[in-house]
Amino acid sequence: MKNEEPKIGVYICHCGMNIAGVVNVEEVAQYIGKLPNVVVAKHYVYMCSQPGQALIREDIKQLGLNRVIVASCSPRMHEPTFRKVLGEAGINPFLFEMANIREQVAWAHMREPEKATEKAKALIRMAVARARLLEPISKIEVKVVPRALVIGAGVAGITATIDLAKKGFEVYLVEKKPYVGGHLALLNKLYWGKDASEVYTSLVKKLSHPNIKVLVNSDITKISGHIGNFEVKITQKPRCVTENCNLCGKCEEVCPISVPNEINLGLDQRKAVYLPLPNCYPPKYIIDKENCNSCGECLKVCRKKAINLDEKTREIDIIVGTIVVTSGFEPYKPKGEFGYGKYKDVITQLMLERLLSQNGPTKGELIKPSDGKKPRSISFIMCVGSRQELKEEQGEKPLNAYCSRFCCSSALKNALLIKERYPETQVYIIYRDIRTFGRRHEELYRKCRESWITFIRYKPEEPPKVTEKDGQLVVKVKDWLFKVNMEISTDLVVLVEGMIPREDTADLQAKINVTRSPDGFFQEAHPKMNPLDTFTDGLFIGGTAQGPKDVIDTVYQASGAAAKAAILLSRGRVLIDQVTATVNEEICTGCGKCTKVCPYTAIELDEIKEVAKVYDVKCKGCGSCSSTCPVGAVQVRHFKDAQILTMVENLLPFKED
Secondary structure, eight states, X not given: OTTSOOOEEEEEEOTTTTTTTTSOHHHHHHHHTTSTTEEEEEEESOTTSHHHHHHHHHHHHHHOOOEEEEEESOHHHHHXXXXXXXXXXXXXXXXXXXXXXXXIIITTTTTOHHHHHHHHHHHHHHHHHHHHTOOOOOEEEEEXXXXXXXXXXXXXXHHHHHHHHHTTOEEEEEOSSSSSOGGGXXXXXXXXXXXXXXXXXXXXXXXXXXXXXXXXXXXXXXXXXXXXXXXXXEEEOOOOBOTTXXXXXXXXXXXXXXXXXXXXXXXXXXXXXXXXXXXXXXXXXXXXXXXXXOOOHHHHHOTTOOBOTTOOOEEXXXXXXXXXXXXXXXXXXXXXXXXXXXXXXXXXXXXXXHHHSTTSTTTTOOOOXXXXXXXXXEEEEEEXXXXXXXXXXXXXXXXXXXXXXXXXXXXXXXXXHHHHHOTTSEEEEEESOOOOOSHHHHHHHHHHHHTTOEEEEOXXXXXXXXXXXXXXXXXXXXXXXXXXXXXXXXXXXXXXXXXXXXTTHHHHHHHHTOOBOTTSSBOOSBTTTBSSBOSSTTEEEOGGGSSOOOHHXXXXXXXXXXXXXXXXXXXXXXXXXXXXXXXXXXXXXXXXXXXXXXXXXXXXXXTTTTEEEEOTTTOOOOOHHHHHOTTSOEEETTSOHHHHHHHHHTTSOOOOO
């Protein structure tokens, strides 16, 4: 097929009225049909639909097409769809080209239909030129090690780990903290009324599965290799407490060091030797080496000889076939907003969760942090750290413009719980919008209304202000519905904070080579077609590492990611498209510049031949090597210089003879 005369079929999509409402698709089809090597040019309302795909298959069969171009939306949206159509019709999928005339034409020039039509012609004309030079791309087979790595041991990570273990695969679950469970372990109750501690306990019990190896207090140092064979280096910090620990607690009693308890968000103190949570997993104490003064008092009282202050950091090397990233999120920390940090009784919602929890600093008693008294009135301020429309002073960089989705339901759940426990307490919900999607969530809103919880709506341009008057917190807010200015005397202000990406997300991104969305969370390969995959083959994402979501959605997505990983592991092998770099050894000088710029360590110098050598299974076809090579010896299959340059040359209008 490489030496065949190109017979190109071009199909222009209306995309409903997305494209056809701006671009004159009939005129474009007539024009493109006159280009050299174009056998047929058609337009159809939805090319991605089953009838649209059938149209392409039929023309391939009837007209003998050996190249296909679809002019429609972004290749990221439907390129896999149309490649599959070519494969079903017996043509190599890489003899397909896509022209983006929706995002790059119709949406960009919706008020200039004539110019948009001309631009559509130009983009498709360039695609035709490239299609003439396309070559078939083969696949390579890679064996898959039947072992998985899960990064992050929150509810998503635990769920994915258990699912994979039940399917018979060995799983390594790696967590930075000294315990598993993430934010679930810190919550009081879930929004449907279930005790979070019960859910946590039932989950961690399942981690005793023989296929599961839990590595807490550990961090991923390096990930190399490729799909089916990832080489992972893990660093595990010393816990200094062995398996002999029987949780007697005597070491904690005699420890002279006290520091703020990060698990309770600084609401109380903990010792340098401590048990993170009463029901934590692993169920043993840990020594905080950063704050421990090595006084040895704990050694004197430990009858089980479970303490080893000389324990060293461990380096662990494993090889896995696939990776599931469930690294989770961080709660937004207010930067002085609404009096946070200035007034002790302005707290975040996660701090409220710890106050209400039976394993929290107050054993479930709701008190004011300032004086330990029960609050008679509580004001929730919504959308703190989410849906921000202000700009930072430097660089005019947007803040967290997205909605964190779970915050409204979580706040209403806590407001209702407070009202049930303390009926005399006045509760205010100061909100922009209430977004309680789903039946269970909407039921919370209805119950809050019935419980005489007061709702006050504010506009984002007139946010509430928190001040203090005569030792009493005061929330000043303009009620948008009733057009009145209000001053609410309140004992406790709860800032309902949103979800943000973890602080170490950028560091992890560099190790796993996964792109991030503009919001900073890890990005899926495709929001509809591949919502659990990433652009790195063999690596999947689940839970809030991908974006804000509640517990149920997190569990669903984590199970989905585990299922995708299990499919890969069970096959034992995988076929990879060879869209990789190739080296012309005759002109390669062995300068080594390509090896330095390759982000996937896919190129090495052959010491015998003194030329560059590409490992296809590692190469992702990014083109860094090709653009760096000073003599043009490195080319990327499917993106060769000639294929790109002919598009540039055909940018100028085509003139009929």
